[in-house]
Amino acid sequence: MFVVRRWWNQYALKTGLVALMVVAALGMRETGGAAIYELYRWATSPFHPGPSRAAMLQSSYAQELQQRLVELESQNRSLRQVVEGDAAPLAAGTPAAVIGRSAGDWWQQIIISRGSSDGIDADDIVTGPGGLIGRVVAVSPNSSRVLLVSDTTRRVGARVRRSRATGYIRGEMGQQVEMEFFDKIPDVKVGDVVTTSAYSQLFPQDIPIGRVVDLDLSKSPAPEVTVELTSPLNIVEWVTVIPFEPKSVEIPAVNAPASQEIIPNRAAEDNLAP
Amino acid sequence: MTPARSSSLALRRRYRWLNLAVVIGSALLCVMLLPMRLPGMVLLSVGPSWLLIWLVAWSVQRTSVEGAIAGFILGLVQDGLTGYFPTHTLGLTLAGFLTARIQKQRFIQEDFVSVAIIVFAMTVIAQTTMALQISAHQLISSSSPYPSLPEIWLQHQRIALSSAILSSLRAPAVYYPLSRWWAHYEQVMTPPGG
Numbered sequence: 500m501f502v503v504r505r506w507w508n509q510y511a512l513k514t515g516l517v518a519l520m521v522v523a524a525l526g527m528r529e530t531g532g533a534a535i536y537e538l539y540r541w542a543t544s545p546f547h548p549g550p551s552r553a554a555m556l557q558s559s560y561a562q563e564l565q566q567r568l569v570e571l572e573s574q575n576r577s578l579r580q581v582v583e584g585d586a587a588p589l590a591a592g593t594p595a596a597v598i599g600r601s602a603g604d605w606w607q608q609i610i611i612s613r614g615s616s617d618g619i620d621a622d623d624i625v626t627g628p629g630g631l632i633g634r635v636v637a638v639s640p641n642s643s644r645v646l647l648v649s650d651t652t653r654r655v656g657a658r659v660r661r662s663r664a665t666g667y668i669r670g671e672m673g674q675q676v677e678m679e680f681f682d683k684i685p686d687v688k689v690g691d692v693v694t695t696s697a698y699s700q701l702f703p704q705d706i707p708i709g710r711v712v713d714l715d716l717s718k719s720p721a722p723e724v725t726v727e728l729t730s731p732l733n734i735v736e737w738v739t740v741i742p743f744e745p746k747s748v749e750i751p752a753v754n755a756p757a758s759q760e761i762i763p764n765r766a767a768e769d770n771l772a773p
Numbered sequence: 774m775t776p777a778r779s780s781s782l783a784l785r786r787r788y789r790w791l792n793l794a795v796v797i798g799s800a801l802l803c804v805m806l807l808p809m810r811l812p813g814m815v816l817l818s819v820g821p822s823w824l825l826i827w828l829v830a831w832s833v834q835r836t837s838v839e840g841a842i843a844g845f846i847l848g849l850v851q852d853g854l855t856g857y858f859p860t861h862t863l864g865l866t867l868a869g870f871l872t873a874r875i876q877k878q879r880f881i882q883e884d885f886v887s888v889a890i891i892v893f894a895m896t897v898i899a900q901t902t903m904a905l906q907i908s909a910h911q912l913i914s915s916s917s918p919y920p921s922l923p924e925i926w927l928q929h930q931r932i933a934l935s936s937a938i939l940s941s942l943r944a945p946a947v948y949y950p951l952s953r954w955w956a957h958y959e960q961v962m963t964p965p966g967g
Contacts, residue, residue: 608855
Protein backbone atom coordinates (compact mmCIF):
# COMPACT_ATOMS: atom_id res chain seq x y z
CA MET A 500 0.00 0.00 0.00
CA PHE A 501 2.77 2.32 1.00
CA VAL A 502 4.65 1.49 -2.17
CA VAL A 503 1.58 2.26 -4.26
CA ARG A 504 1.04 5.57 -2.49
CA ARG A 505 4.66 6.57 -2.88
CA TRP A 506 4.54 5.65 -6.53
CA TRP A 507 1.34 7.66 -6.93
CA ASN A 508 2.81 10.69 -5.19
CA GLN A 509 5.79 10.56 -7.48
CA TYR A 510 4.08 9.83 -10.78
CA ALA A 511 0.53 11.17 -10.40
CA LEU A 512 1.10 14.12 -12.73
CA LYS A 513 2.93 12.03 -15.33
CA THR A 514 0.27 9.32 -15.26
CA GLY A 515 -2.47 11.89 -15.64
CA LEU A 516 -0.70 13.50 -18.58
CA VAL A 517 -0.08 10.16 -20.28
CA ALA A 518 -3.72 9.15 -19.81
CA LEU A 519 -4.83 12.49 -21.23
CA MET A 520 -2.55 12.08 -24.23
CA VAL A 521 -3.74 8.53 -24.90
CA VAL A 522 -7.38 9.65 -24.75
CA ALA A 523 -6.64 12.59 -27.05
CA ALA A 524 -4.80 10.33 -29.49
CA LEU A 525 -7.65 7.79 -29.44
CA GLY A 526 -10.10 10.59 -30.16
CA MET A 527 -7.88 11.73 -33.02
CA ARG A 528 -7.86 8.18 -34.38
CA GLU A 529 -11.63 7.77 -34.15
CA THR A 530 -12.35 11.07 -35.90
CA GLY A 531 -9.88 10.29 -38.67
CA GLY A 532 -7.59 13.12 -37.62
CA ALA A 533 -10.30 15.70 -38.34
CA ALA A 534 -8.89 18.23 -35.88
CA ILE A 535 -5.40 17.92 -37.31
CA TYR A 536 -6.58 18.20 -40.88
CA GLU A 537 -8.64 21.28 -39.99
CA LEU A 538 -5.57 22.84 -38.38
CA TYR A 539 -3.47 21.79 -41.36
CA ARG A 540 -5.91 23.35 -43.78
CA TRP A 541 -5.92 26.57 -41.80
CA ALA A 542 -2.11 26.70 -41.51
CA THR A 543 -1.49 25.99 -45.19
CA SER A 544 -4.32 28.16 -46.52
CA PRO A 545 -1.95 30.90 -47.82
CA PHE A 546 -0.28 28.31 -50.05
CA HIS A 547 -3.38 26.73 -51.59
CA PRO A 548 -3.53 27.03 -55.35
CA GLY A 549 -5.86 29.96 -55.98
CA PRO A 550 -8.57 30.22 -58.60
CA SER A 551 -6.62 32.83 -60.56
CA ARG A 552 -3.79 30.39 -61.06
CA ALA A 553 -6.19 27.66 -62.06
CA ALA A 554 -7.67 30.03 -64.64
CA MET A 555 -4.19 30.87 -65.90
CA LEU A 556 -3.32 27.21 -66.23
CA GLN A 557 -6.41 26.60 -68.26
CA SER A 558 -5.09 27.91 -71.52
CA SER A 559 -7.36 29.04 -74.28
CA TYR A 560 -6.43 26.03 -76.36
CA ALA A 561 -7.59 23.70 -73.64
CA GLN A 562 -10.81 25.65 -73.37
CA GLU A 563 -11.41 25.36 -77.06
CA LEU A 564 -10.84 21.62 -76.93
CA GLN A 565 -13.14 21.38 -73.98
CA GLN A 566 -15.93 23.17 -75.80
CA ARG A 567 -15.57 20.84 -78.74
CA LEU A 568 -15.58 17.91 -76.36
CA VAL A 569 -18.79 19.10 -74.72
CA GLU A 570 -20.41 19.34 -78.13
CA LEU A 571 -19.20 15.89 -79.14
CA GLU A 572 -20.33 14.46 -75.83
CA SER A 573 -23.82 15.86 -76.22
CA GLN A 574 -23.96 14.50 -79.76
CA ASN A 575 -22.71 11.18 -78.54
CA ARG A 576 -25.28 11.14 -75.77
CA SER A 577 -28.16 11.79 -78.10
CA LEU A 578 -26.94 9.10 -80.50
CA ARG A 579 -26.48 6.69 -77.61
CA GLN A 580 -29.99 7.52 -76.43
CA VAL A 581 -31.27 6.44 -79.80
CA VAL A 582 -29.29 3.20 -79.68
CA GLU A 583 -29.57 1.99 -76.09
CA GLY A 584 -31.94 4.20 -74.16
CA ASP A 585 -31.37 6.82 -71.52
CA ALA A 586 -28.42 6.88 -69.12
CA ALA A 587 -28.35 9.21 -66.14
CA PRO A 588 -26.00 12.16 -66.72
CA LEU A 589 -23.30 12.89 -64.15
CA ALA A 590 -24.29 15.15 -61.29
CA ALA A 591 -22.59 18.53 -61.05
CA GLY A 592 -19.31 18.42 -59.15
CA THR A 593 -17.63 20.56 -56.52
CA PRO A 594 -14.16 21.83 -57.42
CA ALA A 595 -11.54 21.40 -54.70
CA ALA A 596 -7.83 22.15 -54.38
CA VAL A 597 -5.35 19.45 -53.42
CA ILE A 598 -3.68 20.63 -50.21
CA GLY A 599 -1.78 17.58 -49.04
CA ARG A 600 -0.63 14.05 -49.73
CA SER A 601 -0.96 10.89 -47.71
CA ALA A 602 0.44 11.03 -44.18
CA GLY A 603 1.65 7.42 -44.37
CA ASP A 604 3.91 5.82 -46.94
CA TRP A 605 1.76 2.73 -47.42
CA TRP A 606 -1.29 4.70 -48.52
CA GLN A 607 -2.04 6.55 -51.71
CA GLN A 608 -4.18 9.43 -50.54
CA ILE A 609 -4.64 13.14 -51.14
CA ILE A 610 -6.13 15.81 -48.90
CA ILE A 611 -8.53 18.22 -50.57
CA SER A 612 -9.75 21.61 -49.40
CA ARG A 613 -13.49 20.92 -49.27
CA GLY A 614 -15.32 19.01 -46.59
CA SER A 615 -18.70 18.25 -45.11
CA SER A 616 -19.58 21.95 -44.90
CA ASP A 617 -19.41 22.04 -48.71
CA GLY A 618 -21.67 19.04 -48.99
CA ILE A 619 -19.01 16.39 -49.45
CA ASP A 620 -19.68 12.96 -47.98
CA ALA A 621 -17.63 9.84 -47.60
CA ASP A 622 -17.82 7.65 -50.75
CA ASP A 623 -18.09 10.62 -53.10
CA ILE A 624 -16.26 10.18 -56.39
CA VAL A 625 -13.25 12.33 -57.19
CA THR A 626 -12.23 13.06 -60.76
CA GLY A 627 -9.69 15.47 -62.17
CA PRO A 628 -7.87 16.39 -65.32
CA GLY A 629 -7.42 13.09 -67.11
CA GLY A 630 -10.25 11.20 -65.49
CA LEU A 631 -10.78 9.12 -62.39
CA ILE A 632 -8.73 9.99 -59.30
CA GLY A 633 -10.32 8.19 -56.39
CA ARG A 634 -12.94 8.20 -53.73
CA VAL A 635 -13.50 10.18 -50.53
CA VAL A 636 -12.82 8.02 -47.45
CA ALA A 637 -13.02 10.56 -44.61
CA VAL A 638 -14.39 14.06 -44.23
CA SER A 639 -13.86 16.82 -41.70
CA PRO A 640 -15.76 20.14 -41.83
CA ASN A 641 -13.37 21.80 -44.28
CA SER A 642 -11.20 19.09 -45.74
CA SER A 643 -11.49 15.52 -46.87
CA ARG A 644 -9.23 12.59 -47.53
CA VAL A 645 -9.31 10.79 -50.86
CA LEU A 646 -8.07 7.25 -51.45
CA LEU A 647 -6.55 7.23 -54.94
CA VAL A 648 -7.15 4.59 -57.58
CA SER A 649 -3.44 3.75 -57.35
CA ASP A 650 -3.79 2.45 -53.76
CA THR A 651 -3.06 -1.27 -53.58
CA THR A 652 -6.36 -2.07 -51.87
CA ARG A 653 -8.40 -0.25 -54.48
CA ARG A 654 -10.45 -2.23 -57.02
CA VAL A 655 -12.42 -0.44 -59.69
CA GLY A 656 -14.64 -2.10 -62.24
CA ALA A 657 -13.33 -1.14 -65.66
CA ARG A 658 -13.87 -1.86 -69.30
CA VAL A 659 -12.05 -1.33 -72.57
CA ARG A 660 -13.96 1.34 -74.43
CA ARG A 661 -13.32 -0.07 -77.90
CA SER A 662 -14.26 -3.69 -77.36
CA ARG A 663 -16.30 -3.49 -74.13
CA ALA A 664 -14.18 -6.22 -72.53
CA THR A 665 -14.81 -5.89 -68.79
CA GLY A 666 -12.66 -6.54 -65.76
CA TYR A 667 -11.27 -4.55 -62.91
CA ILE A 668 -8.16 -2.49 -62.23
CA ARG A 669 -5.94 -2.87 -59.20
CA GLY A 670 -3.69 -0.10 -57.86
CA GLU A 671 0.05 -0.57 -57.60
CA MET A 672 1.16 2.57 -55.73
CA GLY A 673 2.24 4.26 -58.92
CA GLN A 674 1.09 5.84 -62.13
CA GLN A 675 0.47 2.40 -63.64
CA VAL A 676 -2.25 -0.01 -62.55
CA GLU A 677 -2.95 -3.62 -63.41
CA MET A 678 -6.17 -4.62 -65.15
CA GLU A 679 -7.57 -8.11 -64.89
CA PHE A 680 -10.27 -9.40 -67.20
CA PHE A 681 -13.14 -11.75 -66.57
CA ASP A 682 -12.85 -13.28 -70.04
CA LYS A 683 -10.16 -15.79 -70.84
CA ILE A 684 -9.31 -14.13 -74.13
CA PRO A 685 -10.27 -10.46 -73.97
CA ASP A 686 -10.19 -8.23 -77.01
CA VAL A 687 -7.57 -5.68 -75.94
CA LYS A 688 -4.65 -3.93 -77.66
CA VAL A 689 -1.92 -1.55 -76.59
CA GLY A 690 -3.33 1.98 -76.78
CA ASP A 691 -6.91 1.09 -75.89
CA VAL A 692 -8.72 3.51 -73.62
CA VAL A 693 -10.02 2.09 -70.32
CA THR A 694 -13.04 3.58 -68.54
CA THR A 695 -15.13 2.68 -65.52
CA SER A 696 -17.56 -0.08 -66.37
CA ALA A 697 -21.33 -0.12 -66.20
CA TYR A 698 -21.15 -2.95 -63.68
CA SER A 699 -19.24 -0.89 -61.14
CA GLN A 700 -21.49 -0.15 -58.20
CA LEU A 701 -19.22 2.47 -56.70
CA PHE A 702 -18.40 4.60 -59.73
CA PRO A 703 -20.57 6.02 -62.50
CA GLN A 704 -19.80 4.48 -65.86
CA ASP A 705 -17.59 5.92 -68.59
CA ILE A 706 -15.19 7.96 -66.48
CA PRO A 707 -11.85 7.67 -68.27
CA ILE A 708 -9.20 5.81 -66.27
CA GLY A 709 -6.22 5.33 -68.52
CA ARG A 710 -4.64 3.77 -71.56
CA VAL A 711 -3.29 0.25 -72.06
CA VAL A 712 0.50 0.23 -72.28
CA ASP A 713 1.43 -3.41 -71.85
CA LEU A 714 -0.18 -6.83 -72.33
CA ASP A 715 0.36 -10.15 -70.60
CA LEU A 716 -2.32 -12.39 -72.05
CA SER A 717 -0.60 -15.61 -71.04
CA LYS A 718 -0.93 -14.92 -67.33
CA SER A 719 -3.08 -17.36 -65.37
CA PRO A 720 -5.73 -17.54 -64.04
CA ALA A 721 -6.86 -14.40 -65.88
CA PRO A 722 -5.06 -12.32 -68.48
CA GLU A 723 -3.54 -9.12 -67.15
CA VAL A 724 -2.70 -5.84 -68.81
CA THR A 725 -0.92 -2.75 -67.53
CA VAL A 726 -2.83 0.51 -67.73
CA GLU A 727 -1.20 3.93 -67.48
CA LEU A 728 -3.48 6.33 -65.61
CA THR A 729 -4.30 9.45 -67.60
CA SER A 730 -4.66 11.69 -64.55
CA PRO A 731 -1.24 12.71 -63.22
CA LEU A 732 -1.89 11.64 -59.63
CA ASN A 733 1.32 12.95 -58.12
CA ILE A 734 1.10 16.46 -59.54
CA VAL A 735 -2.65 17.02 -59.71
CA GLU A 736 -3.65 20.34 -58.12
CA TRP A 737 -7.38 20.61 -58.71
CA VAL A 738 -10.02 17.93 -58.58
CA THR A 739 -13.79 17.70 -58.93
CA VAL A 740 -15.90 15.89 -56.36
CA ILE A 741 -19.04 14.24 -57.71
CA PRO A 742 -21.71 13.16 -55.22
CA PHE A 743 -22.11 9.42 -55.02
CA GLU A 744 -25.52 8.02 -55.82
CA PRO A 745 -25.81 4.30 -55.20
CA LYS A 746 -27.21 2.63 -58.24
CA SER A 747 -28.90 -0.68 -58.55
CA VAL A 748 -27.35 -2.61 -61.38
CA GLU A 749 -29.22 -5.40 -63.07
CA ILE A 750 -26.50 -7.98 -63.25
CA PRO A 751 -27.06 -11.07 -65.37
CA ALA A 752 -26.90 -13.21 -62.24
CA VAL A 753 -24.27 -15.86 -62.81
CA ASN A 754 -22.06 -16.94 -59.90
CA ALA A 755 -21.28 -13.53 -58.48
CA PRO A 756 -17.98 -13.68 -56.54
CA ALA A 757 -18.12 -13.24 -52.79
CA SER A 758 -17.93 -9.61 -51.81
CA GLN A 759 -14.45 -8.26 -51.10
CA GLU A 760 -13.43 -8.13 -47.52
CA ILE A 761 -13.70 -4.67 -46.09
CA ILE A 762 -10.60 -3.31 -44.43
CA PRO A 763 -11.34 -0.85 -41.61
CA ASN A 764 -11.19 2.76 -42.78
CA ARG A 765 -10.71 1.81 -46.38
CA ALA A 766 -13.63 2.23 -48.71
CA ALA A 767 -15.60 -0.82 -49.64
CA GLU A 768 -14.42 -2.46 -52.80
CA ASP A 769 -16.43 -2.87 -55.91
CA ASN A 770 -18.53 -5.98 -56.01
CA LEU A 771 -18.21 -7.10 -59.54
CA ALA A 772 -19.82 -9.84 -61.51
CA PRO A 773 -18.90 -10.92 -64.99
CA MET B 774 11.43 30.51 2.71
CA THR B 775 13.55 33.15 1.07
CA PRO B 776 12.17 35.25 -1.79
CA ALA B 777 14.87 33.92 -4.09
CA ARG B 778 13.81 30.35 -3.41
CA SER B 779 10.09 31.03 -3.91
CA SER B 780 10.82 32.87 -7.16
CA SER B 781 12.87 29.93 -8.37
CA LEU B 782 9.92 27.67 -7.51
CA ALA B 783 7.62 29.87 -9.59
CA LEU B 784 10.14 29.84 -12.40
CA ARG B 785 10.31 26.07 -12.31
CA ARG B 786 6.56 25.77 -12.38
CA ARG B 787 6.43 28.08 -15.39
CA TYR B 788 9.13 26.05 -17.10
CA ARG B 789 7.20 22.87 -16.51
CA TRP B 790 4.21 24.23 -18.42
CA LEU B 791 6.48 25.69 -21.06
CA ASN B 792 8.10 22.29 -21.50
CA LEU B 793 4.69 20.67 -21.95
CA ALA B 794 3.84 23.27 -24.58
CA VAL B 795 7.14 22.68 -26.39
CA VAL B 796 6.66 18.89 -26.36
CA ILE B 797 3.08 19.00 -27.64
CA GLY B 798 3.74 21.87 -30.04
CA SER B 799 6.76 20.25 -31.65
CA ALA B 800 4.97 16.91 -31.99
CA LEU B 801 2.00 18.68 -33.55
CA LEU B 802 4.32 20.46 -35.97
CA CYS B 803 5.77 17.10 -37.03
CA VAL B 804 2.24 15.72 -37.51
CA MET B 805 1.37 18.72 -39.69
CA LEU B 806 4.49 18.17 -41.80
CA LEU B 807 3.36 14.63 -42.69
CA PRO B 808 0.84 15.46 -45.46
CA MET B 809 3.11 18.15 -46.89
CA ARG B 810 5.39 17.42 -49.80
CA LEU B 811 7.86 20.27 -49.76
CA PRO B 812 10.33 20.57 -52.62
CA GLY B 813 13.47 18.56 -51.94
CA MET B 814 11.75 16.34 -49.41
CA VAL B 815 10.43 13.64 -51.70
CA LEU B 816 12.34 10.59 -52.90
CA LEU B 817 10.49 8.08 -55.08
CA SER B 818 7.25 9.78 -53.94
CA VAL B 819 8.01 9.04 -50.28
CA GLY B 820 8.49 11.78 -47.68
CA PRO B 821 10.44 11.77 -44.39
CA SER B 822 8.88 10.09 -41.34
CA TRP B 823 8.67 13.23 -39.23
CA LEU B 824 6.95 11.51 -36.32
CA LEU B 825 9.71 8.93 -36.12
CA ILE B 826 12.37 11.65 -36.04
CA TRP B 827 10.50 13.34 -33.20
CA LEU B 828 10.17 10.02 -31.41
CA VAL B 829 13.91 9.32 -31.63
CA ALA B 830 14.70 12.83 -30.35
CA TRP B 831 12.32 12.18 -27.45
CA SER B 832 13.55 8.68 -26.65
CA VAL B 833 17.35 9.01 -26.75
CA GLN B 834 17.51 10.58 -23.29
CA ARG B 835 14.57 8.79 -21.69
CA THR B 836 13.62 5.38 -20.34
CA SER B 837 12.30 2.69 -22.64
CA VAL B 838 8.82 2.86 -21.05
CA GLU B 839 8.56 6.58 -21.83
CA GLY B 840 9.79 5.95 -25.36
CA ALA B 841 7.26 3.17 -25.92
CA ILE B 842 4.35 5.25 -24.54
CA ALA B 843 5.25 8.19 -26.77
CA GLY B 844 5.53 5.85 -29.75
CA PHE B 845 2.12 4.35 -29.01
CA ILE B 846 0.44 7.77 -28.76
CA LEU B 847 2.04 9.03 -31.97
CA GLY B 848 1.08 5.78 -33.69
CA LEU B 849 -2.58 6.31 -32.75
CA VAL B 850 -2.47 9.84 -34.16
CA GLN B 851 -0.89 8.72 -37.42
CA ASP B 852 -3.44 5.91 -37.72
CA GLY B 853 -6.13 8.58 -37.51
CA LEU B 854 -4.48 10.48 -40.35
CA THR B 855 -4.21 7.49 -42.69
CA GLY B 856 -6.13 4.32 -41.85
CA TYR B 857 -6.42 1.67 -39.18
CA PHE B 858 -4.66 -1.12 -41.02
CA PRO B 859 -1.70 -1.57 -41.15
CA THR B 860 -1.32 0.23 -37.84
CA HIS B 861 1.59 2.56 -37.09
CA THR B 862 1.39 1.93 -33.34
CA LEU B 863 3.43 -1.29 -33.44
CA GLY B 864 6.33 0.15 -35.39
CA LEU B 865 6.53 3.43 -33.47
CA THR B 866 6.20 1.74 -30.06
CA LEU B 867 9.01 -0.62 -30.97
CA ALA B 868 11.12 2.25 -32.31
CA GLY B 869 10.65 4.32 -29.12
CA PHE B 870 11.46 1.35 -26.92
CA LEU B 871 14.57 0.33 -28.86
CA THR B 872 15.92 3.88 -29.14
CA ALA B 873 15.80 4.30 -25.37
CA ARG B 874 17.47 0.90 -24.93
CA ILE B 875 20.35 1.77 -27.25
CA GLN B 876 21.11 4.89 -25.27
CA LYS B 877 20.97 2.99 -21.99
CA GLN B 878 23.70 0.64 -23.04
CA ARG B 879 25.97 3.52 -24.05
CA PHE B 880 26.71 2.00 -27.39
CA ILE B 881 26.29 5.27 -29.12
CA GLN B 882 27.23 8.74 -28.02
CA GLU B 883 24.74 11.51 -28.35
CA ASP B 884 25.54 13.61 -31.38
CA PHE B 885 23.99 14.38 -34.74
CA VAL B 886 25.65 11.63 -36.70
CA SER B 887 24.65 8.89 -34.30
CA VAL B 888 21.11 10.28 -34.03
CA ALA B 889 20.89 10.23 -37.83
CA ILE B 890 22.05 6.60 -37.81
CA ILE B 891 19.49 5.70 -35.13
CA VAL B 892 16.75 7.38 -37.17
CA PHE B 893 17.83 5.43 -40.25
CA ALA B 894 17.69 2.11 -38.43
CA MET B 895 14.40 2.89 -36.67
CA THR B 896 12.72 3.95 -39.93
CA VAL B 897 13.69 0.66 -41.49
CA ILE B 898 12.35 -1.22 -38.44
CA ALA B 899 9.07 0.74 -38.40
CA GLN B 900 8.49 0.23 -42.12
CA THR B 901 9.32 -3.45 -41.78
CA THR B 902 6.60 -3.89 -39.14
CA MET B 903 4.16 -2.30 -41.60
CA ALA B 904 5.20 -4.69 -44.36
CA LEU B 905 5.00 -7.63 -41.94
CA GLN B 906 1.44 -6.71 -41.00
CA ILE B 907 0.40 -6.52 -44.65
CA SER B 908 2.15 -9.83 -45.37
CA ALA B 909 0.39 -11.48 -42.42
CA HIS B 910 -2.96 -10.17 -43.64
CA GLN B 911 -2.18 -11.45 -47.11
CA LEU B 912 -1.25 -14.90 -45.79
CA ILE B 913 -4.12 -15.28 -43.32
CA SER B 914 -7.02 -13.86 -45.29
CA SER B 915 -7.82 -15.53 -48.59
CA SER B 916 -9.69 -12.52 -49.98
CA SER B 917 -7.03 -10.02 -49.01
CA PRO B 918 -7.03 -6.92 -51.23
CA TYR B 919 -3.27 -6.59 -50.88
CA PRO B 920 -0.88 -7.62 -53.65
CA SER B 921 1.28 -10.74 -53.56
CA LEU B 922 4.20 -11.09 -51.14
CA PRO B 923 7.02 -10.33 -53.63
CA GLU B 924 5.22 -7.14 -54.60
CA ILE B 925 4.74 -6.09 -50.96
CA TRP B 926 8.42 -6.56 -50.19
CA LEU B 927 9.43 -4.73 -53.35
CA GLN B 928 7.33 -1.80 -52.14
CA HIS B 929 8.89 -2.21 -48.71
CA GLN B 930 12.36 -1.80 -50.21
CA ARG B 931 11.37 1.38 -52.01
CA ILE B 932 9.51 2.89 -49.06
CA ALA B 933 11.89 1.88 -46.28
CA LEU B 934 15.05 2.97 -48.06
CA SER B 935 13.87 6.32 -49.34
CA SER B 936 12.06 7.12 -46.10
CA ALA B 937 15.11 6.15 -44.04
CA ILE B 938 17.49 8.25 -46.16
CA LEU B 939 15.24 11.31 -46.08
CA SER B 940 14.44 10.97 -42.37
CA SER B 941 18.05 10.61 -41.32
CA LEU B 942 18.98 13.65 -43.40
CA ARG B 943 16.21 15.75 -41.81
CA ALA B 944 16.74 14.37 -38.30
CA PRO B 945 19.00 17.20 -37.03
CA ALA B 946 16.35 19.78 -37.96
CA VAL B 947 14.03 18.28 -35.35
CA TYR B 948 16.59 16.85 -32.96
CA TYR B 949 18.84 19.89 -32.51
CA PRO B 950 16.27 22.43 -31.24
CA LEU B 951 14.55 19.85 -29.06
CA SER B 952 17.75 18.54 -27.45
CA ARG B 953 18.92 22.13 -26.82
CA TRP B 954 15.62 22.95 -25.16
CA TRP B 955 15.65 19.83 -22.99
CA ALA B 956 19.25 20.46 -21.92
CA HIS B 957 18.28 23.99 -20.90
CA TYR B 958 15.17 22.69 -19.18
CA GLU B 959 17.17 20.16 -17.17
CA GLN B 960 19.58 22.89 -16.12
CA VAL B 961 16.75 25.09 -14.83
CA MET B 962 14.90 22.26 -13.13
CA THR B 963 17.81 20.77 -11.18
CA PRO B 964 17.66 22.23 -7.68
CA PRO B 965 20.53 24.63 -6.90
CA GLY B 966 23.45 22.91 -5.21
CA GLY B 967 22.63 19.52 -6.77
